[in-house]
Amino acid sequence: MKTNYLDELNNSQLEAVRYNDGPALVIAGAGSGKTRVLTYKIAYLLENGYEPWNILALTFTNKAAREMKDRIGRQVGEQRARYLWMGTFHSVFSRILRAEASHIGFTSQFTIYDTADSKSLLRSIIKEMGLDDKTYKTGMVQARISNAKNHLVSPTGYAANKEAYEADVAARVPAVRDIYRRYWDRCRQAGAMDFDDLLMNTYLLFNDHPDVLARYRNQFRYVLVDEYQDTNIAQHSIVLQLTKENQRVCVVGDDAQSIYSFRGADIENILYFTKIYPNTRVFKLEQNYRSTQTIVCAANSLIEKNERQIQKEVFSEKEQGEPIGVFQAYSDMEEGEIVVNKIAELRREKDYGYADFAILYRTNAQSRIFEEALRKRTIPYKIYGGLSFYQRKEIKDVIAYFRLVVNPSDEEAFKRIINYPARGIGETTVGKIIAAATENETSLWTVICEPLTYGLVINKGTHNKLQGFRELIELFIGTQGDKNAYELGTDIIRQSGIINDVCRILLPRI
Ligand SMILES: Nc1ncnc2c1ncn2[C@@H]1O[C@H](COP(=O)(O)OP(=O)(O)OP(=O)(O)O)[C@@H](O)[C@H]1O
Numbered sequence: 001m002k003t004n005y006l007d008e009l010n011n012s013q014l015e016a017v018r019y020n021d022g023p024a025l026v027i028a029g030a031g032s033g034k035t036r037v038l039t040y041k042i043a044y045l046l047e048n049g050y051e052p053w054n055i056l057a058l059t060f061t062n063k064a065a066r067e068m069k070d071r072i073g074r075q076v077g078e079q080r081a082r083y084l085w086m087g088t089f090h091s092v093f094s095r096i097l098r099a100e101a102s103h104i105g106f107t108s109q110f111t112i113y114d115t116a117d118s119k120s121l122l123r124s125i126i127k128e129m130g131l132d133d134k135t136y137k138t139g140m141v142q143a144r145i146s147n148a149k150n151h152l153v154s155p156t157g158y159a160a161n162k163e164a165y166e167a168d169v170a171a172r173v174p175a176v177r178d179i180y181r182r183y184w185d186r187c188r189q190a191g192a193m194d195f196d197d198l199l200m201n202t203y204l205l206f207n208d209h210p211d212v213l214a215r216y217r218n219q220f221r222y223v224l225v226d227e228y229q230d231t232n233i234a235q236h237s238i239v240l241q242l243t244k245e246n247q248r249v250c251v252v253g254d255d256a257q258s259i260y261s262f263r264g265a266d267i268e269n270i271l272y273f274t275k276i277y278p279n280t281r282v283f284k285l286e287q288n289y290r291s292t293q294t295i296v297c298a299a300n301s302l303i304e305k306n307e308r309q310i311q312k313e314v315f316s317e318k319e320q321g322e323p324i325g326v327f328q329a330y331s332d333m334e335e336g337e338i339v340v341n342k343i344a345e346l347r348r349e350k351d352y353g354y355a356d357f358a359i360l361y362r363t364n365a366q367s368r369i370f371e372e373a374l375r376k377r378t379i380p381y382k383i384y385g386g387l388s389f390y391q392r393k394e395i396k397d398v399i400a401y402f403r404l405v406v407n408p409s410d411e412e413a414f415k416r417i418i419n420y421p422a423r424g425i426g427e428t429t430v431g432k433i434i435a436a437a438t439e440n441e442t443s444l445w446t447v448i449c450e451p452l453t454y455g456l457v458i459n460k461g462t463h464n465k466l467q468g469f470r471e472l473i474e475l476f477i478g479t480q481g482d483k484n485a486y487e488l489g490t491d492i493i494r495q496s497g498i499i500n501d502v503c504r505i506l507l508p509r510i
Contacts, residue, residue: 012283023273033285065086096205103212106188115195117412119142150233192412255310291318397420401498406480479491
C-alpha cells in the first residue's frame with residue numbers, strides 16, 4: 001500500500017533522502033534507519049524523474065536487495081521496481097560481464113568458480129608445480145591471490161611488485177607469484193572467473209573499453225551503495241569509474257561497523273570519501289530506534305575507543321532497559337548450559353516465547369555445543385547460515401554436470417564429475433589429461449575430445465571410458481536447446497547414473 005513515506009522519516013533521514021544534487025555520504029549508526037533511508041531515497045528518485053533502469057543500488061547480500069526491492073515495489077508499484085538494477089556487487093557485475101564478455105576474451109557462458117572450486121584448482125597447481133603443500137597451504141595462497149585481486153593487481157603487476165615479492169619471501173612462500181600466474185591462465189582456459197575476478201574484470205572492462213564504460217555511465221544516472229565501509233579497493237574503484245563524471249552517488253555506511261578488513265575491505269574508503277568527492281554532503285543518522293539506552297551506551301563506550309573514526313553521537317530515546325549481564329564460564333560446555341538455563345529461566349519468569357531469543361556465536365563450529373544444550377532441554381531451535389543447499393555434495397555434483405554442458409572448458413566441473421559416478425577413470429589418467437592441457441594451454445575437455453592430437457598416452461580401455469564420458473556430455477549439450485533446466489536436470493541425474501548411486505546409498509542392503 002502506498003503511504004506518505006516522507007512522514008516516516010526524522011529530519012536527518014529526510015534531508016538524506018531529498019538531497020540528490022551531488023555526492024552524498026550517509027553515516028548511519030546501527031539501527032538508525034539506514035535501510036529505510038536507502039529504500040525511500042530510491043522511491044523518491046523514481047518519483048522525481050528517474051527511470052528504474054537508471055538507478056543502480058549495490059548491497060552486500062541478495063537478501064537485503066530482495067527486501068529493499070519488495071519495499072520499493074509496495075511504494076511505487078512492482079512493475080516499476082522490477083526494472084531497478086539492484087543486487088550485490090557480484091550479482092550485478094556478473095550480469096554486466098555476461099553481456100560484455102566478448103570484450104575481455106570470455107564467452108557469456110563463463111563459469112563462476114566458488115571458493116571450493118578455486119581451492120581445488122590451487123591444490124592441483126601446487127601439486128603440479130612440485131611445491132610442498134604444507135608450506136603452500138591452499139587457504140593461504142588463495143588469500144594472497146584474492147588480496148592482490150581486490151587491490152586490482154594482476155599476475156604481471158604482482159610479479160613486478162617488489163613489496164609483494166619481499167612479503168612472500170619473508171613468509172617463505174616465494175612461488176606465490178608463479179602460482180598466481182598459473183591460476184590466472186588456468187581460469188581463463190577454463191572460461192571461468194572466481195568471485196574476485198567478477199570485480200577485477202569489471203574494473204578492467206570499464207578501464208580498457210571507454211565506449212562500454214560510457215554506455216553504463218549513461219545508463220546509471222544514480223548509484224547507491226550500502227555498507228560502504230566494507231567495500232574493497234576494486235569495488236570502490238568501479239563505483240568511482242561509474243560516477244566520477246556525473247557525481248550522482250550516495251553511499252551509506254558506518255565506519256564503526258566495518259567487519260571485513262580481513263578480506264580487503266578498506267575503512268579508508270569511507271573516511272576519504274569526502275576527499276575523493278570534494279563536494280560531498282555528509283548526513284549523520286544518530287538516533288537508534290532498535291535498542292534500549294543501556295545497549296546504545298555500552299556500544300558507544302566501546303566505539304569511542306576506536307583510534308580513527310567519524311565523530312557521531314548515537315542515542316536512543318527508548319527506555320533505559322535492563323542492565324547487560326556478563327557471565328564467565330570455565331568451558332564451552334558450561335557456556336552452553338548457562339545460556340540455555342538463562343533462556344529457560346526467562347521463559348518461566350517473564351513468559352517469553354522461544355522466538356524471543358537469539359544466540360549469536362562467532363563461528364559455525366560453535367553451534368554444536370549450544371545445540372546439544374538446547375536438545376537436552378528439548379528447546380526447539382533454528383540454525384541460520386549453516387550448510388547451504390548449494391554446498392551439499394549431491395547438489396554440487398548435479399550442478400557440475402550443468403556447468404560442463406554450458407561451458408565444457410570448466411576445469412573444476414570436469415574434475416568433479418569425470419569419475420562420478422564411478423566409471424573407472426582414475427587419478428593417474430586425470431593427471432595426464434591435466435598435464436596435456438597445461439602443456440598445450442587448452443582445456444581438459446579439448447584434450448579428451450582429441451586425445452591423439454594432444455599426445456595423451458592411455459590404454460584402449462581408458463580411451464573407451466573417456467569416450468563414453470564425452471558422448472554422455474555431448475548428448476546433454478545436443479539436447480539442452482530443446483529442454484528446460486528441469487528436464488535437462490532429470491536427464492542428467494538418470495543418464496549419468498547419479499540417481500542410482502544416491503539410491504544405492506540410501507537403500508537398505510539386503
Ligand atoms: N524515523 C523513524 N521513526 C521510527 N522508527 C524508525 C525510523 N527510522 C527507522 N526506524 C525503525 O528502526 C529500525 C531500524 O531501521 P533499519 O532496519 O532501517 O536500520 P538500519 O540502520 O538499516 O540497521 P542496521 O544497519 O543496524 O541493520 C526499524 O525497525 C525501523 O522501522
